[in-house]
Amino acid sequence: MTYDRLVCANCAAPVSEGRCPVCRASRERLQQQAGFLxxxxxxxxxxxxxxxxxxxxxxxxxxx
Missing domain, CATH: 1.20.5 (Single alpha-helices involved in coiled-coils or other helix-helix interfaces)
Incomplete structure (x- = not known):
């Protein structure tokens, strides 16, 4: 699953927008875990x- 479809439990906005610190932290973590393909x-x-x-x-x- 890609992070552009995830919704933040903290601010109820898409994680890909990074509106709150929780979103931004989750977005960074997911980008670092991205694999080769x-x-x-x-x-x-x-x-x-x-x-x-x-x-x-x-x-x-x-x-x-």
Whole structure:
């Protein structure tokens, strides 16, 4: 889940806006925990998966 959909329990505003100190602290913590592929869109991930499957199929075909 991304922090842009989270609502702060302290001020009832979206955490991504960072209106209160609790929001800002949560936003910073979530940004630091973002993984390697956190900023990649789902379409890009699907395209990478298709390329990987095609490469594996090509390698399997060449070894036969």
């Amino acid at each position: 956190a900023g990649v869109s789902p379409v890009t991930l699907i395209a990478l998966l298709v390329v990987l499957i095609a490469a594996m199929a090509l390698l399997a075909h060449q070894t036969v």
